Structures are given as structure tokens and as C-alpha cells.
Amino acid sequence: MRSTRAAAAIARLKSRSANDDYSMLLDAAGNFYLTQVTASGDNERLSDPLELDAFVTFVNAYGPQTPKRISKLDVKFEAQLNRKK
Secondary structure (H helix, E strand, C coil): CCCHHHHHHHHHHHHHHCCCCEEEEECCCCCEEEEEECCCCCEEECCCCECHHHHHHHHHHCCCCCCCCCCHHHHHHHHHHHHHC
8 A cells, every 4th residue: 555655654753753642644635644642632733735755755854863873894984985085
């Protein structure tokens, strides 16, 4: 189904932010909305209506980001590249 990518993006956002209150809505036109449950129990829309690709990009950029993992070999390679310059 086409919303699988959107659901996976929401799952990643939930794990990054440790907040299970995020969800998505799909309207009849096929646009996605990012929503969050408020303290009163209502859904607050956090985004405008977006197409699938734009929605996934928006959700991936929303909230805290995970730091990029860098290995010791990557650090040594970067140092070697900088020495050559």
C-alpha cells in the first residue's frame, strides 16, 4: 500500500522523539497530515496537506535527529583526506 512509507516515517519519528502521540491522517484527496494528540485528547495538525514524498521528507526532518554514526576508520580516512589537501 502507498501509505507504508508514511507509516514507517511516523514510526521513526516516534522512536527518535520517544513520543507516541504522533500520527498521520489521510484525506480523500490522498494528502497526508502529521498530527499530534494534545493534552485535551484532540488531534493538532502539525503540517499542511502534503503528497506522499513531501510528507515523508517533512516527517524525517521533523523533531530530534539521530546523530550520524562515524566509525574509527571513517575518522582516519577523513584525516587522511585532509592531509592530502
